[in-house]
Amino acid sequence: MDQVKDFFADLRSPDPSIRFSVLSRLEDLTLSDEQQAVFRELLTREQEPGIRFHMQKVLARFEGGEPGQAGVPELVDLLQRPDRDEIALALMLEAVRKPEAPAVLAGLRQAGWPGFSPQLLPSVLKFLKKFGSGEDVDAVATLCKHADTRVLSSAVDALEKLSPDRLREHIVPLLLNESCGIRSRAVRILHRYDQSEALRHFESMLFANSVAEKQAALFHSFFFPFKQIESLMLRFISVETDSELIRKAGLVFMANPDRQVPMRLLEARQACVGEKSQLIDTILKGVLQSLFMAGIVNAEPAQMLRVLETHFQEKRIRLYIDRFSHGLKSSEVETRLKSVLKLCELIRHGVEEPRELVEHFLAGEADQRVRQLARQFLESGSIQPESPAGEKARPTSLLDLQPEQRLRLYDSLQKESFAGFIADARSVLKELPVAEQVAVLAGVERFGSARETDLVLKFLDSDNSELMTAAIDALSVINPEALHPLLPQLIKHRFDEVKVAAIKVFALFDKKQAISLVEQMLHSIKPVQRSNAIFCLAHFDFASVSQILLNAVKNEADEENLQQVVAILKANPDEDVFYRVYIEARTGRSPRTGLYKELYGELAKQIVATDPGKTEAALYASAEERLDEENRNRTQRSAYQLEKIQKIRQDSEKKAGFEPELIRFTLVVYASGALLTAFIWFAFMAPSSTPRSAPVKRAAVVAKSSSRTIRGVIESVDPAGRLVKLSETGSQKICEIIFPENFGELPAAGSQFHGQVRVISEKNGIIQAELQTAF
Amino acid sequence: MSNFTITTANSKGVFIIRPCGYVDENGGAAIFATVQKALPEGHQKFILNLTASPVINSQGIAQIIELAEIIVDEKNGELAFTGLSELAAGVFKMVGLLQMGEAYPTEQAAVDAMAD
Numbered sequence: 001m002d003q004v005k006d007f008f009a010d011l012r013s014p015d016p017s018i019r020f021s022v023l024s025r026l027e028d029l030t031l032s033d034e035q036q037a038v039f040r041e042l043l044t045r046e047q048e049p050g051i052r053f054h055m056q057k058v059l060a061r062f063e064g065g066e067p068g069q070a071g072v073p074e075l076v077d078l079l080q081r082p083d084r085d086e087i088a089l090a091l092m093l094e095a096v097r098k099p100e101a102p103a104v105l106a107g108l109r110q111a112g113w114p115g116f117s118p119q120l121l122p123s124v125l126k127f128l129k130k131f132g133s134g135e136d137v138d139a140v141a142t143l144c145k146h147a148d149t150r151v152l153s154s155a156v157d158a159l160e161k162l163s164p165d166r167l168r169e170h171i172v173p174l175l176l177n178e179s180c181g182i183r184s185r186a187v188r189i190l191h192r193y194d195q196s197e198a199l200r201h202f203e204s205m206l207f208a209n210s211v212a213e214k215q216a217a218l219f220h221s222f223f224f225p226f227k228q229i230e231s232l233m234l235r236f237i238s239v240e241t242d243s244e245l246i247r248k249a250g251l252v253f254m255a256n257p258d259r260q261v262p263m264r265l266l267e268a269r270q271a272c273v274g275e276k277s278q279l280i281d282t283i284l285k286g287v288l289q290s291l292f293m294a295g296i297v298n299a300e301p302a303q304m305l306r307v308l309e310t311h312f313q314e315k316r317i318r319l320y321i322d323r324f325s326h327g328l329k330s331s332e333v334e335t336r337l338k339s340v341l342k343l344c345e346l347i348r349h350g351v352e353e354p355r356e357l358v359e360h361f362l363a364g365e366a367d368q369r370v371r372q373l374a375r376q377f378l379e380s381g382s383i384q385p386e387s388p389a390g391e392k393a394r395p396t397s398l399l400d401l402q403p404e405q406r407l408r409l410y411d412s413l414q415k416e417s418f419a420g421f422i423a424d425a426r427s428v429l430k431e432l433p434v435a436e437q438v439a440v441l442a443g444v445e446r447f448g449s450a451r452e453t454d455l456v457l458k459f460l461d462s463d464n465s466e467l468m469t470a471a472i473d474a475l476s477v478i479n480p481e482a483l484h485p486l487l488p489q490l491i492k493h494r495f496d497e498v499k500v501a502a503i504k505v506f507a508l509f510d511k512k513q514a515i516s517l518v519e520q521m522l523h524s525i526k527p528v529q530r531s532n533a534i535f536c537l538a539h540f541d542f543a544s545v546s547q548i549l550l551n552a553v554k555n556e557a558d559e560e561n562l563q564q565v566v567a568i569l570k571a572n573p574d575e576d577v578f579y580r581v582y583i584e585a586r587t588g589r590s591p592r593t594g595l596y597k598e599l600y601g602e603l604a605k606q607i608v609a610t611d612p613g614k615t616e617a618a619l620y621a622s623a624e625e626r627l628d629e630e631n632r633n634r635t636q637r638s639a640y641q642l643e644k645i646q647k648i649r650q651d652s653e654k655k656a657g658f659e660p661e662l663i664r665f666t667l668v669v670y671a672s673g674a675l676l677t678a679f680i681w682f683a684f685m686a687p688s689s690t691p692r693s694a695p696v697k698r699a700a701v702v703a704k705s706s707s708r709t710i711r712g713v714i715e716s717v718d719p720a721g722r723l724v725k726l727s728e729t730g731s732q733k734i735c736e737i738i739f740p741e742n743f744g745e746l747p748a749a750g751s752q753f754h755g756q757v758r759v760i761s762e763k764n765g766i767i768q769a770e771l772q773t774a775f
Numbered sequence: 776m777s778n779f780t781i782t783t784a785n786s787k788g789v790f791i792i793r794p795c796g797y798v799d800e801n802g803g804a805a806i807f808a809t810v811q812k813a814l815p816e817g818h819q820k821f822i823l824n825l826t827a828s829p830v831i832n833s834q835g836i837a838q839i840i841e842l843a844e845i846i847v848d849e850k851n852g853e854l855a856f857t858g859l860s861e862l863a864a865g866v867f868k869m870v871g872l873l874q875m876g877e878a879y880p881t882e883q884a885a886v887d888a889m890a891d
Contacts, residue, residue, distance in 0.1 A: 097851065130848055222870050226833050248869065255866050256832045290862065294797035294830040295778055 008035075011042050012718060019046075023054045036062050050150045053119035057087050072100045076107035090123035101131035114139045118148040125154035129161045137163045144170040149179045156185060168193060175201065175645045176652070184216035188223050190640060195228065196630060200642045203232050211242060211740070218248045226256035231576040234261070234543030238268040239511045243279060250283035257290035259297065259611055260575075266308050267541035273480055273508045315571060319538050320346065321354050322567045326560055328361045333370060340365075340374045347378060348411065380404055398424050399431065406432075410439040418447035426455055434464055441470035450479040460486060465495035472501040480508055491517065496532045504539050511544060519548055527558040534564045542572040550580055553599075554590060566599060573606035575619070582623040583630055710735055710769070711754045717746050726753050728767070735767040781809055787890035790818040791882065795827035802828070803838025810842045819852035822885045823876075826858030836870055843875040855885040 010022040031039060036059070043055045075092050078084045096104050104127070113124050121143065128136050140162060143155035156174070159166055167189050174186030184205055191198035202224065205217035214236075221229055229252075237249050253261060262284055269280040288301035297304065320342075327339025340361060343354040358374070365371050380403075398406060413421060425432075425440055432440070441459065444452050456478070459471035472490065475483040483505055490502035499521075507514035518540075521533035534552065537545045549565055556562045569577060578600055585596035600623075604616045712726040712735065722739045724746060737757055739746055747753060757769035779796035790813050794806055810821060823839070825831070831839070846852040854876030859867065867873050879885035 219869065222833050222836055222866070224833070251862070251865050251869060252833070254862050255830065255836070257830060286862065290830045293860075294799075296797070 008038055008042065012723065019048070019051055023051065023058060031062055050119055050122075050148055053087070053090075054122070054150070057090050057123075060087050061091060072103045072107075075104055079107045079111040079113075086117060086120045090120060093123050093127045096127065096131070098131070101127075105131060105133070105136075109135070114142065118146070118151050121146075121148075121151045122154040125151070125158045129154075129158040132158060132162050134163070137166060141166050141170070145173055149177075149182060152177070153182060153185070156182075156189075160189075164192075172639050172645070175640055176648055180205065180210065180213040180216040181219075183213075184220045187217075188220050191224060194629075194640075196626070197640065197642065199224070199228060199232070201640075201645070202229065204642055204646070206232060206236050207239075211245070214240075214242075214245055215248075218245065218252075221249070221252050222255075226252065226258070227575070230256075230258065230261065231543060231546065231574065234264050234268065234541075235546075237265070237280060237283070238271065238541050238544040239515070241276070241510070241512075243275060246276065246279050246283075250279070250286065253283055254286040254290050257287055257294050257296055259291065259613075262287055262291070262304065262308055263311065264541065264543050266312050268543065270312065271507060271511065271539075271541045271544070317346070317351055317353065319568065319571055321357070322571070323535060323538065323564065325354070325357055326564060326567075328357075330560070333367050336361075336365070336367070337370045337373060340370065341377055344374055344378045380407060399428050403433070403436070406436060407439070410436070410443055413443045413447060415447045418443065422448065422452060422455075429455070430458075434467060438466050438470045441467070441474045445470070445474040445477050448474065448478045450482075453479045453482045457482065460490070465497045468493070468495065468498045469501045472498065472505060476501075476505040476508065480505060484509060496528060500532045500536050503536050507540060511540070515540065515544060515548065518545075522548065522552060527561055530556065530558065531561050531564065534561055534568070538564075538568050542568075542574065546572070546574060546577050550577065550584075553581075553592065553595070562595075566595070569599060570602050570606065573603050573610060575607055578603040578607060578619065579623050579626050582620075583627050586623075586627050587630075708757060708759060708769075709755070710737075710757055710767075711752075714747055714749050714751050714753050717749050719746060722746065724753070724771075733765050733767055735769060738768075738770045740771060779805060781805055783809060783813070786886045789820045789822055789886050789889050791822045791824060791886070793824045793827065798825075798828045798831040798835035798839075800832075800834035800838070803831075803835035806835075807838045807842050810846065814845070814850060814852075819846075819850060820854075820889045821846055821852065822855045822857060822879075822882060822889070824858045824882050825856065825860070825863055826882075828858075829860035829863060831863055831866065836866060836872070840870065840872060840875075843872060847875045853889055855879055855889055857882045857885045 007022050011019050039055070039059065039062075043052065043059065046052045046055060075089070075096070078089050078092065093104070108124060108127075113121075116124060125140065125143065128140060132140065137159070140155055140158045143151055144159060144167070146152045146155060156167065156170070159170075171186055171190050171193075174182055174189070177183055177186070184202075187198050187201040187205065190201065202217055202220070205213050206221075208214060208217075221233065233249055233252055237246055237253075240246050240249070253265070265280060265284040265287060269277055269284055272280065285301060285305070288304050291297045291304070292299070292301055299307070324339040324342045327335050327342075330336050330339070340358060343358050346353075347355050347358065358378070362371050362374055365374075398409075401409065409421070422440075422444065429437060429440055437459070441456065444456055448456075453475065456471050456474050459467050462468050462471070468490075472483065487502050487506050487509075490498055491506060493499050493502065503514050503517055503521075506517070518533045518536045521529050521536070524530055524533070537549060537552075546569075549569055552565045553562070553569070556565055569581075581596050581600040581603065584590055585593050585600055590596065604619050607619060608614050608616050710726075710728055712728040714724055714726045715734075716725045717723075718725075724737045724739055726735050726737070727733070728735050735757070737753075755771060757767075757771055760768045760770060762768070779794065779798075779802045781795070782793045784791040784793070792806060792809055794802060796802060798806065806823070813821070843854050846854045856867065856872075856876050856878045857880070859878055864878065867878070877885075877888075879888065
């Protein structure tokens with residue numbers, strides 16, 4: 001690993017607190033001549049005076065060698081002189097050894113060190129961290145409110161060492177600080193006093209829109225007990241799209257191997273495609289490897305993975321059976337029929353679990369038609385055994401077969417035989433009965449490839465929901481990219497089943513948005529819509545949706561839907577959910593206390609069953625502790641409560657003022673392609689329920705204040721910092737634009753640029769901005 | 776962790792700590808205690824050889840950060856790491872431990888670099 005190169009890359013970060021922290025790391029290294037030259041070049045670009053000072057100090061050490069052992073009188077003399085060389089003083093302070101420290105301390109106090117320049121203060125604070133005493137605490141504490149991030153950060157460091165409890169009084173201002181590095185540090189401090197509220201702040205940072213904020217949260221994630229953040233981290237991995245951030249989060253999992261995590265990661269892996277799927281696969285294998293290497297399990301990683309994959313399939317089947325077994329109890333004949341046919345289909349695919357359930361149902365089913373069709377389907381695989389009326393014999397092998405023979409053929413399809421089969425089926429597919437067309441599409445889903453894309457795409461024009469759903473499912477496997485541009489239409493399709501299938505696929509591309517769509521469905525006044533949303537939730541990996549499901553337990557009015565939600569929660573025995581449900585039940589805030597009680601009881605049993613290292617008694621004891629802490633802190637936390645802090649920050653920021661939805665939308669543009677996202681924005685996310693005029697006006701004003709279109713010629717490109725420097729046509733202003741990672745390849749120097757940017761600052765004719773979209 | 780053990784050695788004035796097993800909270804505490812015991816004996820240069828401890832969890836990391844602060848910041852000593860697994864190297868880098876101690880490919884290389 002090239003440590004210095006990494007440090008230099010961080011020195012190009014737009015966040016001053018990151019650049020500053022890197023400098024502390026560089027201080028103790030020895031740089032080659034070549035590396036010193038790069039460092040000097042970076043110094044010429046640095047605008048921040050405090051950081052420049054620190055860089056000059058580092059450079060002075062490189063150029064002058066290790067500072068000599070400065071005599072105390074010489075140092076104290078320097079402290080008293082207003083025209084002192086601050087860089088020399090900073091270097092001398094760092095060279096002080098313990099025996100000389102008291103005299104230097106006295107000199108510092110006499111010289112009134114809190115009044116030193118912001119450039120010098122970090123060095124003094126570093127010295128005090130090492131040698132300070134109780135006498136210095138008040139002065140250090142005062143600097144914890146300093147406007148300069150470097151001073152503030154150093155003061156927090158020193159105070160943490162000298163009198164950690166004094167930090168408590170600084171939590172609120174630190175949480176309100178502009179620098180996300182400082183804010184995340186504050187969250188860590190808060191964790192000592194109020195764990196649950198600190199975790200809410202951590203969650204808010206981890207799922208913020210800003211990459212810097214997420215980076216800061218990830219950095220500090222190592223300082224929280226892993227069990228407390230496990231669920232959040234899983235959700236993060238599941239919904240995050242930035243590869244680098246996912247990789248970093250992956251390290252946290254691999255370093256904290258836990259028996260329960262691999263299954264959750266497997267679920268997350270199955271719920272995405274492409275590079276992200278590969279990334280999560282790597283993390284999953286890394287966790288399995290860590291479990292093995294740490295001696296927590298004896299099974300080889302590959303063997304464990306096979307077992308997990310089998311369990312995953314079984315779990316999926318159980319959820320499927322749960323869903324449709326609830327439908328068997330419906331008062332609607334058609335719902336019962338549909339449900340029993342789905343279960344029969346499973347049996348015909350060789351899954352025996354639902355057979356007893358189906359037989360039991362048929363024995364008690366009052367409707368003769370339902371009984372007859374189900375029996376017929378169970379035996380033949382079709383409720384329409386006869387070939388289509390008026391079908392003429394054709395010289396094609398598939399149509400020459402009897403319907404029963406064709407059904408057997410579909411059932412017996414294998415990867416090896418598929419190519420021959422589909423070549424034959426292609427020309428006659430539309431002439432087959434619908435149930436058979438669905439069976440063929442299911443075959444394409446299992447064994448097909450992108451070659452069948454055109455064939456399957458035609459079914460998306462169908463009027464039949466089953467055909468459309470089967471086509472979406474098949475395309476999601478053989479060629480999701482081809483389905484991508486059609487998703488906006490499919491997501492708002494009149495058939496709920498189609499909508500659900502489309503959302504499931506959309507989740508592969510942008511899970512955040514997909515979950516948001518499902519949440520909207522979950523707020524529908526129609527129970528059927530909510531039922532479909534719940535079905536969708538069951539298809540997402542649990543970590544991404546556990547909170548939504550818990551909210552659904554609170555809000556769902558339909559008994560059948562509620563049972564579905566509870567079934568999903570029970571099928572995913574998660575410790576974090578257990579604690580949340582326990583607290584909900586014991587605080588007595590909800591009229592559903594009985595349901596919560598039953599749920600946590602069941603979850604406790606299952607958690608213990610899946611993890612032999614746990615006992616119910618220990619789980620309940622831990623839950624009681626959390627409940628006590630919750631009750632204790634509720635009265636104290638008003639000042640630093642997440643919502644309050646967010647409100648103050650929102651009010652104080654000179655809002656760039658984009659609608660949060662618009663920001664999310666912009667991010668999606670990068671990730672999913674502009675056309676698709678534009679559709680989704682207008683179809684689903686654009687605020688519509690409130691009168692239009694006010695928001696439109698506000699958006700216009702806001703956009704004017706922070707967003708602008710820029711055209712110009714690119715002068716230079718810094719790939720490490722993803723910084724593009726250009727000269728704006730007309731104004732000749734220099735514009736430094738940060739290109740987000742997901743924008744892809746950077747433009748070349750000398751090429752034309754035309755795009756919309758968000759202006760971060762504009763000083764001395766230099767515009768610093770972040771790219772929103774390139775035209 | 777029941778299988779966790781620590782052995783130590785001295786070479787050319789450098790105190791070497793060789794943990795073996797999963798460095799969780801208990802493992803981290805054991806390493807920390809070993810350093811705490813060695814400091815009053817006058818040791819100032821430490822090598823943490825993690826060859827037999829490829830997995831170090833968050834709590835283990837916290838303990839190592841704390842001991843690094845004591846060695847480097849408080850005692851003006853030196854700390855080096857060796858035998859870092861790819862995972863441990865990534866984590867050390869992420870939490871800033873490599874700023875407090877340099878990583879070496881082998882224990883011998885670390886001893887040679889640190890020896891008086």
